[in-house]
Amino acid sequence: MEVLSQLQTIFRDVFDDDNIVITRTSVADDVDDWDSLAQVNLILCVERFWGIKFSLDEISNFKNVGQLVDLIEKKIGV
Amino acid sequence: MYPLNASETLQKKKSLKKKLLAQSVNWIEKRVAILGGSTTAEVKDQLEIFLLKNAIKPTFYESEYNQYWEDVMFDNPKLKQFEPEIIYIHTTSKNLTPYKQVKTKEKADALLKVQLGKFEEMWDKIFATYNCYIIQNNFERPPYRLLGNMDISDYRGFSNFISRLNQGMYKYAQTYPNFFVNDIDYLASEFGLSKWLDPKYWYLYKYAMSIEAIPALGFNVANIIKSIYGKNKKAVVTDLDNTLWGGIIGDFGLDCIYMTMDTPMGEAYRELQKYLLNLKDIGVLINVCSKNDYSVALQGIMSDDFLLSPADFVCLEANWDDKHYNVEKIINKLNLNPDSVVFIDDNPVERDIVSENIPAVAVPYFEDIIYFPQHLDKQGYFEVTAITADDLSRTDMYLANTKREQAEASFVNYKDYLKSLNMSAEIKPFKSSVIVRVTQLINKTNQFNLTNKRYGEAEVEQIASSDKCITLYGKLVDKFGDNGIVSAIIAEVKEDSLRIVLWVMSCRVFKREFELAMFDELVAIAKSMGLSSISGKYVPSDKNEIVANLYKNLGFTNYGGVWVFDVSSAEDLCKVISIVR
Numbered sequence: 072m073e074v075l076s077q078l079q080t081i082f083r084d085v086f087d088d089d090n091i092v093i094t095r096t097s098v099a100d101d102v103d104d105w106d107s108l109a110q111v112n113l114i115l116c117v118e119r120f121w122g123i124k125f126s127l128d129e130i131s132n133f134k135n136v137g138q139l140v141d142l143i144e145k146k147i148g149v
Numbered sequence: 150m151y152p153l154n155a156s157e158t159l160q161k162k163k164s165l166k167k168k169l170l171a172q173s174v175n176w177i178e179k180r181v182a183i184l185g186g187s188t189t190a191e192v193k194d195q196l197e198i199f200l201l202k203n204a205i206k207p208t209f210y211e212s213e214y215n216q217y218w219e220d221v222m223f224d225n226p227k228l229k230q231f232e233p234e235i236i237y238i239h240t241t242s243k244n245l246t247p248y249k250q251v252k253t254k255e256k257a258d259a260l261l262k263v264q265l266g267k268f269e270e271m272w273d274k275i276f277a278t279y280n281c282y283i284i285q286n287n288f289e290r291p292p293y294r295l296l297g298n299m300d301i302s303d304y305r306g307f308s309n310f311i312s313r314l315n316q317g318m319y320k321y322a323q324t325y326p327n328f329f330v331n332d333i334d335y336l337a338s339e340f341g342l343s344k345w346l347d348p349k350y351w352y353l354y355k356y357a358m359s360i361e362a363i364p365a366l367g368f369n370v371a372n373i374i375k376s377i378y379g380k381n382k383k384a385v386v387t388d389l390d391n392t393l394w395g396g397i398i399g400d401f402g403l404d405c406i407y408m409t410m411d412t413p414m415g416e417a418y419r420e421l422q423k424y425l426l427n428l429k430d431i432g433v434l435i436n437v438c439s440k441n442d443y444s445v446a447l448q449g450i451m452s453d454d455f456l457l458s459p460a461d462f463v464c465l466e467a468n469w470d471d472k473h474y475n476v477e478k479i480i481n482k483l484n485l486n487p488d489s490v491v492f493i494d495d496n497p498v499e500r501d502i503v504s505e506n507i508p509a510v511a512v513p514y515f516e517d518i519i520y521f522p523q524h525l526d527k528q529g530y531f532e533v534t535a536i537t538a539d540d541l542s543r544t545d546m547y548l549a550n551t552k553r554e555q556a557e558a559s560f561v562n563y564k565d566y567l568k569s570l571n572m573s574a575e576i577k578p579f580k581s582s583v584i585v586r587v588t589q590l591i592n593k594t595n596q597f598n599l600t601n602k603r604y605g606e607a608e609v610e611q612i613a614s615s616d617k618c619i620t621l622y623g624k625l626v627d628k629f630g631d632n633g634i635v636s637a638i639i640a641e642v643k644e645d646s647l648r649i650v651l652w653v654m655s656c657r658v659f660k661r662e663f664e665l666a667m668f669d670e671l672v673a674i675a676k677s678m679g680l681s682s683i684s685g686k687y688v689p690s691d692k693n694e695i696v697a698n699l700y701k702n703l704g705f706t707n708y709g710g711v712w713v714f715d716v717s718s719a720e721d722l723c724k725v726i727s728i729v730r
Contacts, residue, residue, distance in 0.1 A: 074626045087163030107354070108190045115360045127349055 074140050074149065081116045085109060094108050095137030151368070151527045158198050158364045169201035175595075175690045177378060177603050182210040182233035184217035186244035186297045187357035195367030196237075203375040214355060215244075221278075229278075234605060235377075236275055237284040237370060241333065241357040242291050244309060257304040265317040272321065280607045283328045284373055287315045289337040292346045317525055326585065327606055329373050329534060333358075336365055348394060372529035378603055379592025382511060382530040383485055384434040385425065386476050388494040389446055389467075392515070393425075394418050395459075398449045399441050409454045417518045422456040424522045427462050430538030433531055434483060434547060436464040438475040438492075443467045463547040472499045473506035482548065486595055486692060491530055524563075537586045539633045549630035550657065556629075567662060570627040572699040574663065575729045576670045579613035579620040579637075586634045587622050590653055595692040597636075597654040597664070599685060599699065604651075618650075619674055623667050625658055625726070632658055636667050640683070645662035646713075647675045649685035659695075665723035668703055672719045683714040 075095070082091050086104055099105040104115075117139070118124055123146040133139055157165060183189045193209050200207045207261070210231045212220040217238055220228060245264060251257045252550045275283055288311045291656075315334065322328050324435035337345040340362050347359035358366070372601075375381065390397045395407030395414045407415035408422070435457070439446050446467035450459055459465065464482050466475040472494070480487055487509035494500050495515050504512045513528055515521055553570065560566035570586075579587055588606045595601075604612070612618050623636035635655040641648045649671075654664055675683055683701055700712035703722070 081160065084160045084164070087161070087167070111191065111350070111354050111356075111360060112159060112162075116156075119156065119160075119361070125349075127352055130349070130353060 074143050074147075075136070077120070077139065078136065078143075081113065081120060085112050085116060091112065094138050095135065095140060097136040098134070122127070123147065151524070151529070153364045154369055155361055155364050158195060158367075159360065162194055162198055163197060166201065170206075171197070172204075173691075174204040175601065176204055176206040177694065178206045178208070179374070179378070180210070180231060180234045181207045181374070182212075182228060182231060183235045184212040184220050184236060184238050186215055186217050186238075186240035187240055187351075188355045191356065191360055191363045192239055192366060196370050197367075198364075199371030200374060201368045203380050205370060205371075205375060205378065205380070214490075217244075218267070218271055220630060221274050233279055233281050234334050235282045235284060235374060236279060237331070238271075238286065238289075240286055242288045243357045245288065245311070245314070251305055254304050257310065261310065261313055261317070265314055266556060269316070269321060272325075276325070276327070278613065281327075282377060282605055282607065283325075283625075284331050285318065285328065285565075286331045286333045287318055289334045289345070290342055292342070292348075292562075302329075311714070326535060329377070331366075331370055331373060333369075333585045335364065336362070336369055340365060353482055354396060368529065372532040373534060376532040376534040377592075377605065379589060379594075381489075381532060382433070382491050383489040383593075384436060384479075384483055385428065385491045385493060386436045386438045386464075386479055386510075387425065387492075387498070388499065389437060389439040389441065389449060390516070391495045392418075392493060394421055394449060394455070397516070399445050403448055403452060403710070406449065408449075408452070414518075419456060421518065421522050421525075424525065426457055426461060429544055431531065431533060431536060432543045434463045434544060435461060436479050436483075437462050437466060438472055438479065438494075439467045440469055440472070441467045453575045460548065461544065463544055463551075471502060473503050476503055476507060476510065478511075484596075486658065491525075491528075493525070535585050535589065537589060539586055539589070542633075546630065546632060546657065549632075552629050553627075564725070570629070570661075570725075572625060572627045572661065572663075572726040573729055574626070574666050574726050575624040576621055576667060579609065579622055581613075583612065583622050583634055584609055587637050590634060590655060591651065594653040594655060595690070596656050597652075597659065598690070598693050599652045600650065600688045600698055601690050601693065602651045612639055619647060619671070621667060621670055623654075623663065623670075625661070625663055636663060638667060638671060640671065642678070642680070645680050646684055647671070647678075647680050649683065652685070662723050662725050664699070665729060666726045669721045669723050670728065672714075672716055675716045676719075680716060682716055685712050685714075686710065687712070 079091065079093050082093055083089050086102060086109065091102060114125060114130055121143055123143065129142060189211055193211060197207055210228060210233060217240060226287045252261065256524065272283055291307050291311065294300035294308060296303060296306045300308040301312065303309055318330060322330050345358050345362050350356040350360055387393060395418050396405055398406050408418050409415045410419060425435050437446070449455060450457065464479045466479060476492060480490055487507050491511045491513065492500065492503045493513065493515065500512045505508055511530060513525055531569055556569065557566045560569065584606060588609045589602065591609065592603050613620055621638045621641045622634050625632040635658045637652040637653050638649060641650055671683060687697060687700060689697065703714065705712035705714045
């Protein structure tokens with residue numbers, strides 16, 4: 072839950088929209104402006120915030136927010 | 150501004166951009182074309198942030214991915230229509246022809262010629278087609294060294310090839326003053342080459358450098374652009390005790406302060422002295438603001454161990470007043486805007502006082518003298534894009550001004566004082582040798598500036614050669630010295646009238662009746678061309694109040710915002726300056 076809510080802060084920053092609410096099932100189509108360019112920023116901000124690195128494979132295969140949350144939790148050992 | 154706050158500029162760039170755009174500053178607008186050899190989206194965003202921080206509002210053209218060369222070399226109506234004022238070529242070592250192992254020196258030379266030729270052809274074409282500024286990345290060191298250490302020294306090494314290619318680029322830069330190198334080779338080493346190159350972002354998104362390095366890249370390019378348009382800082386106001394030397398001279402005496410190479414600490418302070426002395430030599434005005442008795446401060450400055458001499462400083466304020474009063478006093482004496490001043494002090498309390506009272510003054514963080522010269526350097530306050538004769542002797546010109554002030558004090562009648570200066574002026578149409586200085590003047594002048602128009606060197610050249618335009622530059626000499634080129638006028642011939650498009654004059658020569666001399670010349674030209682009137686507009690900014698009534702005072706009449714002057718009845722207004730024609 073904590074990871075998801077922190078992730079939401081990052082989404083709000085990146086898209087500069089304080090009304091964004093994300094859930095585990097959110098996908099790119101749910102958020103305006105979430106294109107591949109914004110995706111780069113999202114990934115980077117996540118990597119910076121938690122001090123983790125994703126592999127090429129992981130980045131290429133993100134399906135939804137839930138998957139991202141699981142991956143972050145796995146990497147930080149929650 | 151440095152170190153850059155990457156989490157702000159990367160994660161919150163959208164809200165940061167909004168915040169910056171909401172500032173009420175005198176924006177200048179510029180059209181920047183980014184032609185990339187790799188993905189440029191983030192490069193554009195970061196460059197925009199740092200331009201906005203310098204009060205430059207950009208509009209962008211972006212090439213398609215890796216189309217930088219094609220965009221220039223083939224007919225491109227979209228770019229033509231955009232009319233770029235700056236073209237930024239964002240290429241990196243990734244864009245170099247895959248380098249196959251060469252066996253002979255001849256083969257290596259031939260490859261170099263082809264590669265450099267391809268770029269030179271493109272730069273030439275840009276100048277011919279768009280007549281704008283070019284900012285070109287140099288090439289960074291490659292991520293690996295096939296030949297190990299020999300990769301850099303042997304013609305067969307790729308590192309060697311890149312190094313020679315860069316040298317070719319620098320030669321071009323020294324030939325064409327409107328061509329600027331964006332030194333990503335430095336950025337990469339400053340950032341750390343192994344962090345700079347993040348293959349992941351190349352494979353995924355075709356970014357030729359780590360995203361985290363892009364704020365530094367944007368900052369660097371923005372520094373070049375703000376320097377081109379005259380937005381560099383112009384003066385430093387520095388503290389003395391524990392800033393330029395170690396210890397407090399008033400308490401310990403001259404013998405107990407550190408400033409020589411004899412001690413490690415002394416050497417550190419000397420480094421900053423050296424840095425400031427070098428800044429002075431490229432045209433930055435250095436001033437002192439110190440809480441000390443004047444005579445005590447002077448004792449330190451006159452000491453043989455101190456690298457600078459009193460003549461290296463324009464203003465020397467050593468007293469016990471609050472520092473912001475003294476900084477304010479120096480700003481007024483130099484006739485500068487607060488936003489062109491940098492305040493240096495080791496004491497956080499003094500820095501706060503100055504920041505709070507004069508927010509526009511730049512106040513770099515000063516934690517430890519050991520790291521401070523580098524820290525100051527990285528701010529990009531004084532980014533150099535041209536060095537004119539004026540830059541080299543600026544301090545002397547200001548010091549001559551001090552002598553003028555002393556002379557002025559001895560006259561009761563101001564006119565008598567002006568006459569005593571034995572002023573003579575050279576007022577002539579722009580010629581090629583003055584273009585760089587005139588451009589600098591146009592872009593740096595905020596106060597005596599009627600229309601706030603900014604032109605690049607290329608445009609000034611074009612205007613100078615246009616037969617529809619009348620141009621005048623003015624150079625003023627008096628018994629205390631040469632003030633250099635201090636005023637410029639650009640006017641257009643419209644039917645039987647001469648329309649003033651731009652008129653600037655350096656604050657260095659305010660109250661010398663020089664504007665009258667410039668105007669007399671303009672009137673003489675209008676008369677000789679058989680024109681009946683001169684017209685002009687005053688476009689207010691928050692800094693040019695001083696010329697709000699200029700046209701009125703010169704005898705113009707206001708017709709709904711346009712000031713008009715009848716040439717037929719005009720007589721020379723300036724009586725104190727002799728004109729060399």
